[in-house]
Amino acid sequence: MSRTWLVTGGLGFIGSNFIRLVLKERADVRILNFDAMTYAGNPANLADVSSDPRYRFFKGDICDAKAVDEALAEPVETIVNFAAESHVDRSILDPEAFLRTDILGTHVLLEAVRRKNITRFLQVSTDEVYGHVPEGHSKETDPLAPRSPYSASKAGGDLQVLAYGSTYKSPVLITRGSNTYGPYQYPEKLIPLFVTNLLEDKPVPLYGDGLQVRDWIHVEDHARGILHILEHGHEMNVYNLGGGNPRTNLEITGLLLAQCGRAFDTHVRRVADRPGHDRRYSIDCGKAAALGWVPRRDFAAALNETVGWYRNNGQWWRPIKSGAFADYFKIQYAELLR
Numbered sequence: 001m002s003r004t005w006l007v008t009g010g011l012g013f014i015g016s017n018f019i020r021l022v023l024k025e026r027a028d029v030r031i032l033n034f035d036a037m038t039y040a041g042n043p044a045n046l047a048d049v050s051s052d053p054r055y056r057f058f059k060g061d062i063c064d065a066k067a068v069d070e071a072l073a074e075p076v077e078t079i080v081n082f083a084a085e086s087h088v089d090r091s092i093l094d095p096e097a098f099l100r101t102d103i104l105g106t107h108v109l110l111e112a113v114r115r116k117n118i119t120r121f122l123q124v125s126t127d128e129v130y131g132h133v134p135e136g137h138s139k140e141t142d143p144l145a146p147r148s149p150y151s152a153s154k155a156g157g158d159l160q161v162l163a164y165g166s167t168y169k170s171p172v173l174i175t176r177g178s179n180t181y182g183p184y185q186y187p188e189k190l191i192p193l194f195v196t197n198l199l200e201d202k203p204v205p206l207y208g209d210g211l212q213v214r215d216w217i218h219v220e221d222h223a224r225g226i227l228h229i230l231e232h233g234h235e236m237n238v239y240n241l242g243g244g245n246p247r248t249n250l251e252i253t254g255l256l257l258a259q260c261g262r263a264f265d266t267h268v269r270r271v272a273d274r275p276g277h278d279r280r281y282s283i284d285c286g287k288a289a290a291l292g293w294v295p296r297r298d299f300a301a302a303l304n305e306t307v308g309w310y311r312n313n314g315q316w317w318r319p320i321k322s323g324a325f326a327d328y329f330k331i332q333y334a335e336l337l338r
């Protein structure tokens with residue numbers, strides 16, 4: 001008997017890696033990928049599985065209740081919600097899009113869960129909802145203290161998810177992942193932006209003193225973590241999924257410069273800091289570990305492999321960077337780099 005999972009935002013970075021993993025490792029699961037194809041939803045991310053008979057694509061926006069209902073015309077067992085606006089810098093430029101997708105879109109899906117016979121709803125969230133963590137590690141029970149329009153929108157979505165669990169007994173779970181890297185990441189985020197700029201022999205814009213700390217997780221570990229929580233997690237629970245690789249942005253920059261054969265003096269531009277920049281994120285992942293999930297990838301090897309992927313897949317990122325991304329880059333960085 002096959003089961004169908006509706007994956008929203010499956011043409012994005014983490015969603016596409018999750019779908020590839022599920023099709024490979026869960027032979028009885030069919031995937032219905034519901035994606036609005038906004039700037040980061042790229043069919044090329046799943047070109048290799050697009051003709052798999054267990055994979056189908058439905059173009060739609062999670063804010064559009066009618067489109068969601070149409071996608072749910074066939075029996076769906078589970079919804080995994082990856083659909084989100086996810087970039088802090090863009091949320092500073094245009095917060096409304098974040099409120100719409102990350103809060104209203106989540107609400108539309110939760111309403112669909114109530115109406116249809118959905119037995120599991122997993123919300124993919126972020127460690128950024130805990131806000132800046134000066135010391136120690138955030139636990140799932142810690143208060144939320146988001147500080148950017150992006151993280152506040154994700155926190156709003158998380159709270160709606162838990163409220164539906166409490167009020168309507170909706171079968172919900174949440175994962176909160178740390179900063180993710182790997183193949184198919186839109187080149188607006190730190191690692192793919194810096195790698196592709198360095199490969200193009202362009203400078204990289206390092207915000208502020210570069211001593212901000214992020215905990216890096218490879219996308220395959222993150223996707224496996226979401227799958228593990230989907231299959232073994234308990235309803236109404238939140239699970240942190242972190243890589244266990246805290247690094248300053250300066251350290252990441254140094255590693256990428258070395259791997260791309262570029263020098264700090266010629267290729268790093270120190271630019272004005274991001275407004276409201278969170279200094280440090282750090283999560284305690286003991287709860288997911290107790291359920292049997294731990295990240296597997298060695299950071300140095302996986303980062304090296306990631307740089308190699310971008311080096312060998314210019315046909316994937318070059319059209320992105322010369323297209324609509326170029327306009328965004330101008331708006332975000334022209335003044336900073338001047």
Ligand code: TYD
Nearest residue numbers: 088179188189190191205206207212214249
């Ligand atoms: P990012 O990849 O945007 O993820 P997030 O803000 O969600 O953690 O940024 C990761 C870190 O890198 C963050 O501290 C900001 C910094 N950064 C730069 O210094 N320069 C850049 O151009 C970008 C995109 C990020």
